[in-house]
Amino acid sequence: MVLKPFKSIGIGVAFSPTLKANLYEAARLSIFFESKLFLIHVGEASEDKINMLHDILSPFKKDNLTFEAVFKTGKPVNVILSVAEKKHIDLLILGAVQREQFLKYYVGSIARKITRQAQCSILLLIKPAVERVPCKNIVVNGLEDPKTKNTITYAFYVAKMLSAEKITIVEEIKQDTIHVRVDDDKSLRKANIIKERIKLRENSRVNEIVQDIPNTYTDDIAIKSQPIFGKQGYSIGHYAQITRADLLVMNAPLKMTFWDRLFPHDIEHILTELPTDVLILQ
The missing domain is CATH 3.40.50.620 (HUPs)
Incomplete structure (x- = not known):
């Protein structure tokens, strides 16, 4: 392909x-x-x-x-x-x-x-x-979304064309997916176990996407999967900033309404404070 x-x-x-x-x-x-x-x-x-x-x-x-x-x-x-x-x-x-x-x-x-x-x-x-x-370090969103497979695939294409050295796929996971109130050691252990299970599930999902990408685009590049619990958009932007990414690749948002701009989320957080160059893929 x-x-x-x-x-x-x-x-x-x-x-x-x-x-x-x-x-x-x-x-x-x-x-x-x-x-x-x-x-x-x-x-x-x-x-x-x-x-x-x-x-x-x-x-x-x-x-x-x-x-x-x-x-x-x-x-x-x-x-x-x-x-x-x-x-x-x-x-x-x-x-x-x-x-x-x-x-x-x-x-x-x-x-x-x-x-x-x-x-x-x-x-x-x-x-x-x-x-x-030189564009050496690329961060791409890996959140569970219908557009994500194409976004990750094209991120590898961009990495290949720009001779990047590393791609990190960040899976943003909403904190409320844990469904455990932490108020003692027992509940903390339970929350940590749930977190690890979610991370394993997310890494498995992302690995399946990467395996479907032609080797032409995945060879000779370091690939990392990084699950993060937090607010979508803000978390990946912060991660791109602290890891000094040269490029952040994101899904294009669905059609945004007035309320999406009034209560920012996902891509709106990125637009408010750009951590680096940002590629938004349709």
């Missing part, structure tokens, strides 16, 4: 100080994934803008980079979503914003809206760089 989930990659282009870094990141990914790159600019086209884009991307000509600049006026969210749909973009790259006083990253309002509405996969970048920073 040969995987190629990202035949086309799109990136929103703003002529800002980070333009070169963003384009270099997008160009490298397009080459790694053998994808066509679409540069989406909200605004009118001009010869100066087109020349600037070609000049910045000229070093990638030797790597046979294929790209197309798309200029369209309108509201940023609507423009980017409509171009992504029209051009059949599989992966949309968005930049995150640093909140200096806390030294943390969060998704800006435009990127957040796009992330919630996009029908394609999303890559949120917190530190785009002109010089490539």
Whole structure:
């Protein structure tokens, strides 16, 4: 089985100080994934803008980079979503914003809206760089969900294409699955036994998924399974942060309502405080 989930990659282009870094990141990914790159600019086209884009991307000509600049006026969210749909973009790259006083990253309002509405996969970048920073350590969610098998499979594909060294599959387990009130040594032992049984069950489920992935994508990479008891979304984000993961891979959420944003869970926790670059897979 040969995987190629990202035949086309799109990136929103703003002529800002980070333009070169963003384009270099997008160009490298397009080459790694053998994808066509679409540069989406909200605004009118001009010869100066087109020349600037070609000049910045000229070093990638030797790597046979294929790209197309798309200029369209309108509201940023609507423009980017409509171009992504029209051009059949599989992966949309968005930049995150640093909140200096806390030294943390969060998704800006435009990127957040796009992330919630996009029908394609999303890559949120917190530190785009002109010089490539190798992606060595990937964390991927392994929670029990219909989308998880594909997410783990594509995480291994990404790891292979980026020459990552390690993948950790994190199974987030809700604390209330234990169903034991701990108030003495006996109940503590019982709770610990239940926890171990749940961990064994979760590890077995994840191992079955990994065994179905072609060896092409699982060879030469360290694989770890890590069950965690805690709040979904927050727990895996914290784990990715403390293990200094270079990339966190998550399932795309189901259609989110107003109440999902008012009472954050799962992906909303990640969007609030990005622990690292985040890939959200449809």
